[in-house]
Amino acid sequence: MGEIWIKEAERLGDGSIGGAMDSPSAPGRVVWHTTESGAGNASFNAVGKYLITAASEPHILYDPTTDRLAQYGPLNQSARALRNDGATRTNRTGRVCIQIEVCARAGTPFTGYWKPGPNFKALMRAIRSWGVPDAWPAGSCAPGASRNRTTWATKGGHYGHCHVPGNDHWDPGNIDRAAILKAAPTTSTPATPATPSAPATSTSTYTVKSGDTLSGIGAKTGVKWESIAALNGIKAPYTIKVGQVLKLKATSTTPAAKPTVSVAHLNAARAKDIPAATGHTTYPAEVKVVEAALKAEGLLAATYAADGSWGTKTDDAYNAFRRKSGYTGSAATGSVGLESLKKLAAKHGFTAKA
Structure with a gap:
């Protein structure tokens, strides 16, 4: 399990905004929205209250100019920022479906003027703690973006509101998707893991098999997938090939005793x-x-x-x-x-x- 509450974030509302996920075995994902408002503390405060009044709370409210971060509800439950796609409750799709409202307007992509800081890195740390890959499965967030149901149901990663089936908004606009990931590189200090990794096996390499993912290999070998990626020079979107031989980072075969x-x-x-x-x-x-x-x-x-x-x-x-x-x-x-x-x-x- 990943981070449920981001310690760096302010708290908004009563902490109860949704419920259990409908498809917890599906990959985790993030959805980026824009509030269609200005930025800065006055807008942040006003929008923060409005979303509660409208019962449209996301998990996260973020200001791209001040790096201010607030959280409405636990990341392991659903939020209220999406419309359903018929009988499919889009807010409840995936292991997590982390909804982020950015104080910005879709017509002026916030990645053109934002000032991401420590709080943005904390947000990305929490996202990655759930195994959400640094990838944008549906591609561009420009107007006319794809709302493919199969992609949404089966692919983990980052999405815009414009990608979600059953919805008609085109936010967050044509943002620089790569900039989102680069602003918080994976080399930054990760969150304390929910459970300690198992000790690595004596095997120093691993040959990729059909259906393998980096996170799955990490679980098999007891080595964090981020470490495997770094050791082998694998960068976002973290693609691996069948037959590829990966080096594993050796760790002690005897885990330290826990109090x-x-x-x-x-x-x-x-x-x-x-x-x-x-x-x-x-x-x-x-x-x-x-x-x-x-x-x-x-x-x-x-x-x-x-x-x-x-x-x-x-x-x-x-x-x-x-x-x-x-x-x-x-x-x-x-x-x-x-x-x-x-x-x-x-x-x-x-x-x-x-």
């Missing part, structure tokens, strides 16, 4: 540390693991991230992580639950247990 954190121990610490004197610890080693993860999420200040005490700051930070992960109401407060701890563990390399 284990117990929900029961955390709740015992929570019950004792909060009412006790500042700095009181109960299970400091396990609490420190969680504090480090919350710090990495940007939710806990470094001052409180290594004391091993489950105080009010740590408790507030954990509640913030639950809200960030989509929990609401009573599920976002109180005792630590195994489900939410597993989500944090999957992102930060430790094991959660009851």
Whole structure:
């Protein structure tokens, strides 16, 4: 599983905009839209509110002139920015269907004047964490672009609103598609993987077979597909040929041991540390693991991230992580639950247990 909430993004709305995907076995994709508005903070704020009022929320709102980034809902669920194609719910096509509204006008392609920065790189990092390839399967976004149903249903990658069957808009306009990918090269720091890669096999090469993809080869060999691509000089759109011999990046055959954190121990610490004197610890080693993860999420200040005490700051930070992960109401407060701890563990390399 990839990133669900982008830590660098602002939050808009209540975090609930859709539901489960209809075809989770289909490749992941991204759809680029334009808001048909100006850019800048005033437009960003106005459009951000309007999309909620109109119940047309995408996952992401992005400003190409300020690099401002906001998120309405979890990336692993659907958004509301597309029309259905008959009985096909286009918003729910694929493993993910990440909808991005850019504060711009289709008639003036934003790639001609934009200023992508760290937030754009964070957005692309999250997109790639879902295995969405750096490719545009339907081609140009110019007026008259193809809305091929087979392409949409079977090909992962980046699309414009103009490519989606059942829709009649032609945004985002004739943008420079290559510029989108070049603005956040794959050599930039990737997100922490949801699950650690398996150790590589002793095989130092791999011969491409019929039906193979880079991500599939990565899963078979325990080597990240990005590493395979870089080692073999394969660049977007990451095409490989049957019979091609790929070098594999060697890694240790013995994975590093992961720390284990117990929900029961955390709740015992929570019950004792909060009412006790500042700095009181109960299970400091396990609490420190969680504090480090919350710090990495940007939710806990470094001052409180290594004391091993489950105080009010740590408790507030954990509640913030639950809200960030989509929990609401009573599920976002109180005792630590195994489900939410597993989500944090999957992102930060430790094991959660009851």
